[in-house]
Amino acid sequence: MIPQDLKYTKSHEYVRLSGDEATIGITDFAAEQLGDVVFVELPEVGRVLKKGESFGVIESVKAVSDLYSPIGGTVVAINESLNDEPSAINEDGYGDGWIIKLQAASEADLADALTPEQYQALIGA
């Protein structure tokens, strides 16, 4: 099931906006397509991201992909537990498998983000 309280990108990131803090990860669909995630390259805290900017790399047994920020803002937290347990992305991508948190995220950036329905349509689920 696709969580209804999130926004999505065509490149399969999700964003959870809470006040001006945005939590970003990849969708279960993406994690399933990638297979077992073996490594995540995280950005440094304090980095300012523009909407659509690549902020990291995710490697699975099958592929290596860039991660793109659906929204602009400053990185205030990175999920360092992924260094030791990248499998959290496969097991609980919307929870423990989050990747970064941004502060001062601009809600306006999400104007063209996908709604849960649109994302569902995209992946044909």
Place this chain on the structure above:
Amino acid sequence: MSFSYLPHTEAERAEMLEAIGVASMDDLYQGVPERLRDFSLEAIPTAKSELEVTRLLTDLAGENRSANQFASFLGAGAQRRFSPSAVDWILHRSEFLTAYTPYQPEVSQGTLQVIYEFQTMIAQLTGMDLANASMYDGSTATPEAAFMAMRVTKRNKVVVASSVHPEYREVLSSYAVGPGLQVVQAPLSGGFIDRDRLRALMTDEVAGLIVQVPSFFGGVEEGRELAEIAHAAGALFIVIADPTTLGVLEAPGAYGADIVIGEAQAFGNPVSFGGPYVGYMACRDKLSRQLPGRIVGATVDSRGQRCFTLTLQTREQHIRREKATSNICSNQALNALAATVYMEVMGKEGIFELGNVSIQRAHALAAAICEVPGFSLALPGPFFNEFVVRSPLPVPELLGKLREEGILGGIALSGWYPELSDCYLVSVNELNTPADLDRYVATLKALTASAAVGAR
């Protein structure tokens, strides 16, 4: 000068000359001596038979003199060492000699197994968790380690001890320009890293501290303290280690190194006009994703048989080249094979003996040289098999006279360290017999005695 097989037209040549700002081809070649520019094909002798050519070239080659015809005490990063004959025999097997790089890696199980064994033994010697399949040489491994530290710490400055091989530091500085790495030299005191001044340099902007143990001067630093200084600043501790010393000296991993690099030429590879050499690079497991080059792992195939596979491959060679973190896309497979066979034939005991004999003889020679009037050790402190001698005679003259006596006495330091222009670096290993050492000292005595006579 127009040749039918060169595709450039006169117009194109004129355009190129204009672009570089010279009027004619003659102007372009004005740096070439006149006698060479006027060279005529008529000057080339008439055809010779194969036998005549062979004789001519044999005579010419005979004018060269190999280090093996001397008692050689040259070191400074290039080592003439004993190599068991098994090394060459295995190296020249066609399966190995022809393989440049494993492009269909899993088909080349023998090559992968060799790389796996190389990695394993390098990791064991250095006390690290893993090593890659080898690097071009020790000097290029140095900036690769610095860049790893940059990526891990997200800082862009490294501190390198001034006792690191001067040419390694030059390579580091050259590489640093591209990615904007700032290189700071840590000053020395009596040949060893000045701890207080080092501490002042190790700010929270520093990604890594690079030291060489034994140093370019042969000195053995206390590694634990340096590791603590690096780690206190949040920097990685990078050690350049001569693997021939690691049978005796503590593994850098045991005293806190995060990355260990170096030159493995001494293991089965000749000193051959400066190359090809073989660098190595090893690190802690947590840094494995940042290790450039390739890593071979052992696994089992679908039938449960042990086999080898490229576990981590370089982005630089295959996918996502634009994301490459390094320009290292080849390893020195054949040279690493030589090193691997060498380590396997010598074994743990052999590598210990090698280090032990080298250190014993070096210390014996150093003590004997110090007894010759006017000679002394320039840098006090513990050393392994290399040491710096201060000479009462001008160094070029002394080394020249030793060479006339069949002794390559050492390497002058003035080019790299002007303050040590009256000093030279002596390297001793298992190929320097006790008789060689005696002859070295006797020759020094004779030379200084005759110099004294000359002075009167």
